[in-house]
Amino acid sequence: MLTLYGYWRSSAAYRVRIALNLKGLAYRQVPVHLVRDGGEQHGEAYQALNPQGLVPLLVDEENGGAPIAQSLAIIEYLEEIFPVPAILPADPVERAQVRALALHLACDVHPLNNLRVLQYLGRELGVDDAAKNAWYRHWVAAGLAAVEQGLAAYGDTFSLGTRPGYLEACLIPQVYNARRFDCDLDAYPRILALTARCEALEAFRHAAPDAQPDAQ
Amino acid sequence: MLTLYGYWRSSAAYRVRIALNLKGLAYRQVPVHLVRDGGEQHGEAYQALNPQGLVPLLVDEENGGAPIAQSLAIIEYLEEIFPVPAILPADPVERAQVRALALHLACDVHPLNNLRVLQYLGRELGVDDAAKNAWYRHWVAAGLAAVEQGLAAYGDTFSLGTRPGYLEACLIPQVYNARRFDCDLDAYPRILALTARCEALEAFRHAAPDAQPDAQ
Structure with missing residues (x-):
């Protein structure tokens, strides 16, 4: 279990x-x-x-x-x-490219924007909500711009050709966060198209925040 | 090459x-x-x-x-x-534990404290040097405390028994950073002992910042 x-x-x-x-x-x-x-x-x-x-x-x-x-x-x-x-490609170079894009998000966007950091900015540094939102959007924009360029390698399908995998498992939650904080995503057409393809699939629909038993 | x-x-x-x-x-x-x-x-x-x-x-x-x-x-x-x-253990659960400790540092400490973030705190949010240092030390302390507990599993040797590997490759650079910013490390005796063991080895000595051709 x-x-x-x-x-x-x-x-x-x-x-x-x-x-x-x-x-x-x-x-x-x-x-x-x-x-x-x-x-x-x-x-x-x-x-x-x-x-x-x-x-x-x-x-x-x-x-x-x-x-x-x-x-x-x-x-x-x-x-x-x-x-x-498999959710990673078989080829080591392709695996590395997927991991790098995932780490762009998991290391260089998400940890800067998670709850404890936003709390620290407000409580310890006296940062107001407008500046906190600007902080949030700044790191989202930096990360998504790099991922948008990286996605050029994948054409109009998924990171595994006919199927999504590790890359999409990291990307779609970041897009959810970006939307939650009203980030402007117009500059990332590949990300938006890939997100739409994923959101049509059950694996992603069932994993969505609003579909969880503890959603409020 | x-x-x-x-x-x-x-x-x-x-x-x-x-x-x-x-x-x-x-x-x-x-x-x-x-x-x-x-x-x-x-x-x-x-x-x-x-x-x-x-x-x-x-x-x-x-x-x-x-x-x-x-x-x-x-x-x-x-x-x-x-x-x-190999620099990861062979057993999948042990591999996962090593990766998790490495990610504690690579995701939840380092990205908060790297150059571009410290620059943003100063330039965009007007945070002074004292508060920037407090920020730096706060995230180092949170990350190292978790790693210190995790190291209990490894006894008095290395993550691969007789040899260091992936875990030490991520830990020793973080200790270098912590020392550079005068973080108090007394609360992490396992981390300090493991660092000393690694620093005695050529692989680590040759990788150290001061040993690089572009060091200043």
């Missing part, structure tokens, strides 16, 4: 839900409410599982049950344990 | 140098000066190679020469193309 600790609106958890769905894996969800009562992720119960206090976290009971943190580590793990269908 | 575009003090480039050395791979370095003249990474020549404008970047001419961005994508690529000696 696979158990995913997450939060409906966490885009890192959203990536893992997409990867699980693309592989057709059944999983149990345990919601960790990131906002209520100061954040369940800071509580003793969750800290015992993940001292970093972030979601998502995967527990694979059939493999010893050691908790695995970090969305990309979880996705690589799923690819190794459940290799079919 | 492997060519690494980097910068002596970029801790992401430093990670890749360690990985290359651990695998005993020869490589050519091309320095990209991140500060001089507003930053060479923003110039046309480098942008053509990497539109994201960050270092490091690897070019492997024997494999078609397509540039590979993002330090962790490069390290995974090296592990796939040059599997011996």
Whole structure:
């Protein structure tokens, strides 16, 4: 049994839900409410599982049950344990290109814009909401511009030709976040077209934040 | 021939140098000066190679020469193309734990503290140097605390038992950064001990910022 600790609106958890769905894996969800009562992720119960206090976290009971943190580590793990269908290309250079684009988002956009950082900007640095939104949009724009150029390699289909995979599992949650913060996406036609292709698929629809049991 | 575009003090480039050395791979370095003249990474020549404008970047001419961005994508690529000696454990759960600890640093510490973010804090948000240093140390402390707990699994040796690997390639550059910004590291005895073990090894000494041709 696979158990995913997450939060409906966490885009890192959203990536893992997409990867699980693309592989057709059944999983149990345990919601960790990131906002209520100061954040369940800071509580003793969750800290015992993940001292970093972030979601998502995967527990694979059939493999010893050691908790695995970090969305990309979880996705690589799923690819190794459940290799079919693959979500990374087979060729090492192509795999590297997909990972690089995913890391553009997972390292250089998302961590700058997640909840704890926005909280720090407001509470510790006295940054007002307008400047926080400008910060958010600045990093989204920088990351998406690089991904938009990178997508030129994939034509009008998906990162795996006829199927989406690792790249799309990282991209679509970032687009969700960008829309949530009213980022202007007109400059990224390839990203918008790929997002529309993905959003038509069940694996993505079932992984969407609003479709989760803890959505509010 | 492997060519690494980097910068002596970029801790992401430093990670890749360690990985290359651990695998005993020869490589050519091309320095990209991140500060001089507003930053060479923003110039046309480098942008053509990497539109994201960050270092490091690897070019492997024997494999078609397509540039590979993002330090962790490069390290995974090296592990796939040059599997011996391995720098990840063989067991999928252990691989996932190493990747998760590396991502704690590569996603949740480093991107918050790199040059472009510190520049944004100062230029756009008017944050003074004292508050920038507090910001820097805050994210270092959060990340290293999680890694310190994670290191309990590795005892008094290395992540691969008798040898360091992927985990140490990501950790030691972060410790270098933390020291550069005078972060207090007393709370992380496992990290300090592992760092000392690594710093005694040639692969790490030759990868250190001060040992690079472009060091100033």
